[in-house]
Amino acid sequence: MPELPEVETIRRNLEANLLGKTIATLSESTHPRTLRYQVGGIDRLHRDVVGREISAVVRRGKFLWMEFSGIAQRPSGETENTEVPEPDSPPALCFHLGMSGQLRLVEGASPGLRHERLRFTLSDSQALAYCDQRTFGHVETRPLAPTADGYPAGAGTTRAFLPVGLEHIARDVLDPYLDLERVFAKFRSSRRAVKTKLLDQGIVSGIGNIYADEGLFASRIRPFTPAGDLSQREVSRLLEAVAEVMRHALEFGGTSFDKLYVNSWGNPGDFASELNVYGRAGKPCHHCGKPLDKIVIDGRSAVFCSHCEPTA
DNA sequence: AGATACCCCTGTTAGC
DNA sequence: TGCTAACAGGGGTATC
CATH class of the missing domain: 3.20.190.10 (MutM-like, N-terminal)
Structure with a gap:
């Protein structure tokens, strides 16, 4: 994916x-x-x-x-x-x-x-x-x-x-011209789950289910936290965490979780082994050892660690 | 305009 | 063992 x-x-x-x-x-x-x-x-x-x-x-x-x-x-x-x-x-x-x-x-x-x-x-x-x-x-x-x-x-x-037709796609999380103030405003004004906002390509693009879960874990924010409850500082930390995970994944050639993704030479990426939460529901957290939780948020699965992601 | 539900598709997996 | 049902995912569209 x-x-x-x-x-x-x-x-x-x-x-x-x-x-x-x-x-x-x-x-x-x-x-x-x-x-x-x-x-x-x-x-x-x-x-x-x-x-x-x-x-x-x-x-x-x-x-x-x-x-x-x-x-x-x-x-x-x-x-x-x-x-x-x-x-x-x-x-x-x-x-x-x-x-x-x-x-x-x-x-x-x-x-x-x-x-x-x-x-x-x-x-x-x-x-x-x-x-x-x-x-x-x-x-x-x-x-x-x-x-x-x-x-x-x-x-x-x-x-x-x-x-033409892609105007509604926001700049992505690695784009130096991303309008951060607009992202903050969109998060601040919403009661929806922060994870849902992360997946909204009209706010900040490029994030799918894998990197949303990984970024939330890295920034220790629970996925179901209402976006408007986060401080600007927390949103900033979250975006930087997502960006950092993505830069790391890029060095590995991306994530091939279910063999659907290969690069232009037909080779899979190597980042799947580096994932902390995505696809690891029930398995021990790499940080604290407690089993990871899985919930459904707005129809999408979300895996997180209730111990390591305390911000709710 | 924001929230919400639903749709598209098929290979894999879970459950009976 | 063999079947069916659920599941996964992004984004467009329709409806409120």
Whole structure:
């Protein structure tokens, strides 16, 4: 289940291997759910990406997108409709991996991977395969528009352009331009569980169930504490704890808890063995040895240590 | 606008 | 042993 560290691991894989390359072809077969947000369907996707040179691989929270250079390199024989001028900036190719999406770098002629939904072959015989077992993920092109705050849109770019439709996704917990005052205000004004607020991608993005539980444990805050009961200092400590766990996880290549997450080379991350609480309900706390508790908060499981997380 | 419920999907696991 | 039911997860949508 890819969260920020897993998506960032993939982003770095792709950035190191795709910059400057051109998308040569796009597989015709796909899964309808994968393209459910693609305006114009696969034909439009094809038109938006084939012949484009990848100029950046960008991430905000759990969303990933590729920017293309301005001039399309159409295969010979295909002509552009000169009645319609190229826009200043081509649409971005956007990915959300959901809980089982994978972006894999493979040989262009290699056989299809399990649950492969799309394949972009590249100018150099490589290909990018998009796989998704549970089809919670999606792929689509979106026009770019200036960011509301004027700062770079996310990790991997200095350009302040965000795909249209992602404006509601807040900056993530590792983003230097995250609006902390807004986060504090959103927490302060809510009676909902702090864990629920952490998972709200419109407040601060990139956090899923794993890193929410781990961050709460690290900052010794119980997940069901009403967000508004926390002091600004506590919220600040919590966000820093989440960020620290994520930076640590990034060094391990992310968390592969149930083998659904692998990097672009098909390799799992190594952070699962470092987890303190997620997936460890009933097992002894690594700090105090007491069995970890598991509760349900707003429909999501939450594992915590009632001894080590005293703030309630 | 915030809270809430529900939906999508499938491989794995728990329980009978 | 073999079946069914529950479960996991993120985010979009609809309703209040």
